[in-house]
Amino acid sequence: MFFLFVAIWTVHVKTSILSLEGSQMATSDSEDFESADEDPEIQIDHTALHSTKEQKEPEKSSTTNESNDNRQKKEPDELLRNEIGIGGTFQTSKDPTNDKTDTEASDINNTTVKTIENKAVKSPSVLPSRGGSNINGSDEAVTKDRQPKKCVKREQKPREPKSGGSARKLGTKISQNILCTGLESESEKVKQDFFASEKTCNQVVGDTHDKDERKTVTVSPYKMDNTAQEIEKLTLEESSEHNIAPVLDKLSQSASEKETDSDSSWGGWGNWGMTSLLFTATESVSALTTQVSQGLGTVLEAGIGAPDPEMLAQLEKEEELKLLQEKKQNEANEFSELQREEEQKAVPSGLFGFSHLISGVSSITRLVETTGNKVLTGGLDTLETIGKKTMEVLQEGDPGLKKKRALFSEKIVLSQVLREAKEKAEKEDQEIEDSQAARKAHFETLFDDYQGLVHLEALEMLSKQCDIKLQSILLTSSGTALSQLQQSLQEVKDICQLPDDEDTEEDESDAVDWRKRLDNAVKGLGVPIATEKLNKTWEMAHGWVENCCSNQKSSNNVEVISARDIHQKAIATLAQLTAESVEQFHKAAELLLVKDDRSPTEEAQTLLQVTSVLTSEVSAVATRFSECLNAAAENSMDPVAVNALITSVFLEAANSSSYIQEAFQLLIPVLEVGLTK
């Protein structure tokens, strides 16, 4: 007896130490976890996940290649081995419950965990069973049934990162519980101590539960775990060898009693049905969630072309499973505690059934809650995955989305650019129209079109050649011949000096008068100058202006010619007249050069007269057109613009006159050359 006491005491002390260690580990775990928490949650990178995985890998005793199931099994396996030490006695005592559970376990994944849980749950029931309560036994069966279902169900639930380390710890706790209850049942004296240890257990459970709620990944220091396990093993071996054997005997006894009792219990089938129904529902829901989220993930990954979706999925699954295990065991622990408390309460109060019912209901509520939570988290996870993937793909080869942002801003500008391009095109069209309109009234262009420019150029060529010829003659001449020549040259030059705008006779000569004057002037030149062209242009211009003016006077607005058209016609007429004048000067020069009998002074006087006639004619035409434009200005809505047009006509008339005078000046060398013949 004394030996027994000593043994019990030793076990108890060891248990206390273990519980303390457990609580310490729990805290350290949670701390570790919080630091780890930041990484996977905030950093989206694969690398972060990989590193987390690598951190975890040393914890596993088997190869990483093995699936989650393997790992899931492996960790509880150790516990099982520990249990088997005890379980051996169970089996030898031929506990039917235990056997049954084992066979069930072989069918379902996570069997070992279930077994442990069952035992953990079962063990507190030893106390009431000793009290000889029949209902208690049936409850045991209920609890037993519920546990494995929970396990399976949670397995399906979406990930909630946790490490196997905490699971192991929990295993330790469970075994402690077994011991605790075993001890409790053995002696009333130890009961107080047990309560102390139970408190520690609770504390640990609370810690882990807190962790649970935070949904965190726990990376446990596995070394500490290992030592804890070793201690645990030792303890268990000792206790099973020396002390626990009798306790277990009693346990098995009560269990067998319960087994027989449970068949006739009322709560058995009820709870069975409820939980199974619930279980099926939750399982399907969670399975769906998992499948959907995983399916989505796969689709996303496959569709987007993420680096290795399988790795990611596996990682996620591993984490999930670890978490599930931990949680499961947590809950199992909690549950067993809860039950024990209830039982403890129930025994004296005699309301055992009710309390149990409540506990069942609460567990169901919890199930529903967690399932709902899981569904939500699953959905959120899916969304998150989509978001992450999208972001990753978007950022591929484009850090900080700079290019995309630039593209976007460009796109915004693009619409503006298009609008601007359209406006620009319209503006250009307008400009082309304007330039074409301007061209119609552009004197130089029209002058060129009437070949005035090329005639002037040709005349210039002749003038230059004559000048060169003249200079060479002057160089070769000498004496009186030279002085005589120079005198003649000066004479011609003097004749050709144009009066400085002094002959503003403005005799308002009509067409016939002008023609007469021109013909008379040309006659004196002694060369056939074709005045027909000039005369034609002149008549045409006068006719047009008269028609225009009569139209304006007739107050018949329909046929009124616009100021712009009048202006265009005026400029065109001036250009044509000038071009034809220059042409005649050019022809005159050519003819004079081939003329045999020259009289340069006469020619000069005639040409001066011709120039005078031509310039006066040009100004006359300009005046006629201006009158026409003035009349148009009175009718116009924009008299200022029309006035600008009138100014333009006079300006071009002056320009025209200067062209004619320039042509005349080019004739001087041609005339001078005549003196040398």
Add this chain to the structure above:
Amino acid sequence: MVEPIFDYQFRLILIGDSTVGKSSLLKYFTDGKFAELSDPTVGVDFFARLIEVKDGTRIKLQLWDTAGQERFRSITKSYYRNSVGALLVYDITNRSSFEHIPLWMMEARRQIKPHWPVLALVGCKLDLVSSGRREVTQEEAQAFAEQNGLHHVETSAKTGANVEEAFHAVTQEVYSRIQTGEYKIEDGWDGIKTGFQRPGGLDFNLVEAEPAKSTCC
């Protein structure tokens, strides 16, 4: 009136004996008309027409119609210099006009500066050949042309036969020489001038080119 928009202006000169049909040829080429009777040219007359070369470049031809009369020979010589090409015109029905061609050719090569001119041998009055008045055979004209590196064509200003071809051949040759770099636009030489650019034409090309570039990357 000539179309306002063109890329280049070429100055071509028509030389040859009087009454061979230079003015009639030009009148047909620019107006599409033929006058049975026309006054002899005094000194030089001017014609202009816009044509397009093979790649669509628009070229304004400024055509100098010189007087063939001997008395104007000294004057017309002074007009040669600023030309880029010359059409040596003879009368198919007038043997002497063809026999004077080497003289006209020599004159053109001597006077036309600073470049070796594009020359073409153009026979006129092809329409009169049918009445048996041909005095210059196509073969001998062709042989002479080949011998001197000229383009040869027989035309009729009355029927319009080969008139276009005669001017197009010279224009195309001048344009080709511009593209090969033999002819350049020079200040003080009016043989080739750049004309008015098509408004916005260059801008449109750039606008089209830009998006094409951006889409490839």
